[in-house]
Amino acid sequence: MYKVLVSDPISDMGIQQLMDASDVTVDKNTGLTEDELVAIIGEYDALLVRSQTKVTERIMSAGTRLKVIGRAGVGVDNIDLEAATQRGIIVINAPDGNTITTCEHTFAMMMALARHIPQAYAKTIGGTWDRKSFLGVELRNKTLGVLGMGRIGSEVAKRAKAFGMNILGYDPFLTEDRAAKQGVKLASVDEIIRNADFMTVHTPLTPETRHMISKPQFEVMKKGMRIINCARGGVIDELALVKAIDEGIVAGAAFDVFEAEPPAQDHPFLNHPKIIVTPHLGASTVEAQENVAIDVSEQVLHILRDEPFKNAVNMPPVAPSVMNKLQPYFGLGEKLGSFAAQITTQAVREIHVEYAGDLSEDDTQPLTRYILKGVLRRHLGSDVNIVNSMHLAKSRDVGFVVTKAPATKGFTNLISVTLKTQDGEERRVAGTLLTGYGERVVRLDQFPVDVAPDAYQLLISHNDKPGIIGRVGTLLGQNDVNIASMQVGRKVIGGEAIMILTVDKAVPKNVLIELAGLPDLNTAQEIVLE
Ligand SMILES: NC(=O)C1=CN([C@@H]2O[C@H](COP(=O)(O)OP(=O)(O)OC[C@H]3O[C@@H](n4cnc5c(N)ncnc54)[C@H](O)[C@@H]3O)[C@@H](O)[C@H]2O)C=CC1
Numbered sequence: 001m002y003k004v005l006v007s008d009p010i011s012d013m014g015i016q017q018l019m020d021a022s023d024v025t026v027d028k029n030t031g032l033t034e035d036e037l038v039a040i041i042g043e044y045d046a047l048l049v050r051s052q053t054k055v056t057e058r059i060m061s062a063g064t065r066l067k068v069i070g071r072a073g074v075g076v077d078n079i080d081l082e083a084a085t086q087r088g089i090i091v092i093n094a095p096d097g098n099t100i101t102t103c104e105h106t107f108a109m110m111m112a113l114a115r116h117i118p119q120a121y122a123k124t125i126g127g128t129w130d131r132k133s134f135l136g137v138e139l140r141n142k143t144l145g146v147l148g149m150g151r152i153g154s155e156v157a158k159r160a161k162a163f164g165m166n167i168l169g170y171d172p173f174l175t176e177d178r179a180a181k182q183g184v185k186l187a188s189v190d191e192i193i194r195n196a197d198f199m200t201v202h203t204p205l206t207p208e209t210r211h212m213i214s215k216p217q218f219e220v221m222k223k224g225m226r227i228i229n230c231a232r233g234g235v236i237d238e239l240a241l242v243k244a245i246d247e248g249i250v251a252g253a254a255f256d257v258f259e260a261e262p263p264a265q266d267h268p269f270l271n272h273p274k275i276i277v278t279p280h281l282g283a284s285t286v287e288a289q290e291n292v293a294i295d296v297s298e299q300v301l302h303i304l305r306d307e308p309f310k311n312a313v314n315m316p317p318v319a320p321s322v323m324n325k326l327q328p329y330f331g332l333g334e335k336l337g338s339f340a341a342q343i344t345t346q347a348v349r350e351i352h353v354e355y356a357g358d359l360s361e362d363d364t365q366p367l368t369r370y371i372l373k374g375v376l377r378r379h380l381g382s383d384v385n386i387v388n389s390m391h392l393a394k395s396r397d398v399g400f401v402v403t404k405a406p407a408t409k410g411f412t413n414l415i416s417v418t419l420k421t422q423d424g425e426e427r428r429v430a431g432t433l434l435t436g437y438g439e440r441v442v443r444l445d446q447f448p449v450d451v452a453p454d455a456y457q458l459l460i461s462h463n464d465k466p467g468i469i470g471r472v473g474t475l476l477g478q479n480d481v482n483i484a485s486m487q488v489g490r491k492v493i494g495g496e497a498i499m500i501l502t503v504d505k506a507v508p509k510n511v512l513i514e515l516a517g518l519p520d521l522n523t524a525q526e527i528v529l530e
């Protein structure tokens with residue numbers, strides 16, 4: 001008999017099939033503390049949560065029978081995925097079931113914001129008949145900027161069109177073609193910030209999206225913009241937003257999510273006259289809760305019964321024979337994918353992976369999944385894993401081609417990752433495992449290099465002139481950035497050249513800007529490989 005624990009309020013109707021299954025018993029026990037969960041989790045084969053339960057490493061360590069954690073919703077940021085993967089616990093989510101509901105909540109927030117409904121309601125029930133303070137604006141003919149055109153962002157755009165709005169959309173995976181089909185004008189973040197009357201964010205929270213709207217963006221923002229966040233707290237810098245509202249740049253904001261949930265009682269959003277809030281209700285409808293619970297219950301049953309399943313967001317076990325041969329390359333493959341994605345400036349349309357030498361003889365599919373994970377994680381966040389990376393690439397119209405070459409000059413094994421964009425940009429990074437030396441990046445575009453792919457690299461393109469290395473070293477030294485190693489490459493003397501420095505810590509943004517301003521230096525970019 002399998003035992004399932006439901007530790008957050010999840011629709012009864014949705015988990016009915018679990019409760020009806022003759023080989024399953026379901027316990028509903030919500031609102032437990034971490035200690036309480038640790039004390040009982042050892043009895044259970046499956047755990048079902050929404051977003052309240054924080055499924056920590058401690059809980060998983062105590063969950064010695066746990067085979068699956070089911071998240072009735074999209075974001076899995078309340079589950080320690082790494083810890084689950086290490087323990088072979090499959091984590092699944094229900095990515096589609098709450099899309100429409102969250103989109104509709106976004107619209108409710110946008111309209112409430114445009115017409116001051118919460119503020120007017122509060123005054124009216126307080127006994128004041130005030131028709132002067134709440135002059136609103138129409139949505140018709142206004143420009144809506146959508147940051148993140150995935151499932152929810154696309155549905156918001158569709159509805160906004162019906163309201164007669166003009167839509168500017170930005171998403172690293174949005175191409176002109178796809179945008180045009182959705183009736184959306186493809187725009188940059190900067191264009192949206194400067195031109196939109198309303199802006200709504202629908203991205204996951206990743207290192208790249210954290211505070212993607214902050215002081216520098218508010219400084220150039222179209223005056224009077226209204227901002228909605230029903231995605232994740234932290235995408236918009238909360239304190240910078242309050243300042244921008246108080247300075248008259250932003251006309252108002254509607255937030256369903258917070259950087260820390262629940263927010264502290266003295267949080268500046270609470271009681272601010274121009275900010276309306278809901279307590280993370282985006283997915284809270286009868287329909288969505290049923291949908292996500294049905295989806296997740298179905299998959300949990302499959303997993304408990306060892307049947308094929310979908311929507312896994314972490315790594316399933318790989319067959320030991322394949323693992324032994326390929327495992328040493330997994331880290332390198334992911335880093336090469338990530339490196340290539342970070343140096344590519346446009347939306348990636350095709351990923352070409354070539355395995356040469358020893359690797360050409362194997363079934364390299366598990367390794368390809370790691371490479372795709374490295375490429376896609378930059379924009380799709382921590383939900384990308386080796387289980388879903390191929391599927392995600394396909395669903396985003398990103399093609400991937402794998403070729404094999406039996407031999408390669410100078411290396412017993414070589415992995416080359418080439419990313420192509422719709423505008424013809426093509427970036428290539430190749431690497432190898434050297435016996436006794438470990439992972440090395442050995443080619444960057446047309447330049448031969450020899451770099452250990454450590455956590456922080458600085459990639460500099462420059463003109464091949466005397467003195468540049470000294471200027472870069474001095475500036476980094478002045479800013480307390482220690483250089484661990486340095487590589488230079490060039491095609492011809494005096495021509496285009498690159499420099500790759502491995503540094504001991506993240507390089508502050510202002511130092512990157514100063515570097516790019518040095519004479520004969522063209523670009524300076526940080527590459528983070530974690
Ligand atoms: N308030 C709530 O109750 C709910 C919140 N959510 C949250 O809403 C967000 C969106 O969910 P879905 O649309 O289902 O996810 P999705 O994965 O379909 O879409 C997210 C999109 O963001 C894009 N993106 C990533 N980095 C970006 C960047 N720097 N700039 C612009 N776009 C970027 C991705 O390419 C992707 O297309 C997620 O954070 C999810 O957790 C989802 C459901 C309910």
Ligand SMILES: O=C(O)CCC(=O)C(=O)O
Nearest residue numbers: 050051073074075283284
């Ligand atoms: O379960 C909930 O209500 C939270 C939904 C959510 O934020 C998500 O699905 O990402």
